[in-house]
Amino acid sequence: MGIDEYGGGQGPEPEVLVVTTNDVPGYHVREVIGEVFGLTVRSRHVGSQIGAGLKSIVGGELRGLTKTLVQTRNQAMERLVEQARARGANGVVAFRFDVTEAADVGTEVCAYGTAVVLTRE
Numbered sequence: 001m002g003i004d005e006y007g008g009g010q011g012p013e014p015e016v017l018v019v020t021t022n023d024v025p026g027y028h029v030r031e032v033i034g035e036v037f038g039l040t041v042r043s044r045h046v047g048s049q050i051g052a053g054l055k056s057i058v059g060g061e062l063r064g065l066t067k068t069l070v071q072t073r074n075q076a077m078e079r080l081v082e083q084a085r086a087r088g089a090n091g092v093v094a095f096r097f098d099v100t101e102a103a104d105v106g107t108e109v110c111a112y113g114t115a116v117v118l119t120r121e
Contacts, residue, residue, distance in 0.1 A: 008073055018091070021094070022093055026120060029117070030116075031116065033088060036083045036084045036087065036112065036113060036115040037080055037112040038076040038078065038112075039076060039109070040072055041107065042068060076109045076111040080092065087115055090118055091118040093114050095111070095112070098110045
C-alpha cells in the first residue's frame with residue numbers, strides 16, 4: 001500500500017486550514033462561526049469481511065479495511081471543509097474524528113470542529 005492509500009490530511013496552503021489545536025500560531029481568531037461537521041457511513045464489502053475473518057485467524061493488518069477506513073475519514077474531512085467554506089470560514093480549530101458502528105451494517109465516521117475566520121498576526 002502506498003502512502004496515498006493509508007494517509008490523509010491537507011496539502012500545503014489549504015483554502016480552509018484544519019488544526020487539532022484550539023489556536024493557530026501566527027494567526028488571530030477574528031470570528032467564531034460555530035460547529036461544523038462532515039459525516040459518512042460506509043458498509044463493508046462482503047469479500048473484505050470474509051478476508052478479514054480469515055486474516056484474523058493468522059493475525060496481521062487488515063489492509064482492505066484499513067484502506068476503506070482511510071477513504072471514509074478523508075471523505076468526512078472533505079465534507080467538513082465544504083461546510084466550513086460554505087459558512088464563510090477559512091479555518092477549523094479543535095478538529096476531531098468520531099468513529100462508531102452503525103447498527104452492525106457499517107461504520108459511521110464524523111469529522112467535527114469549530115469553524116473560524118483567521119487573520120494573520
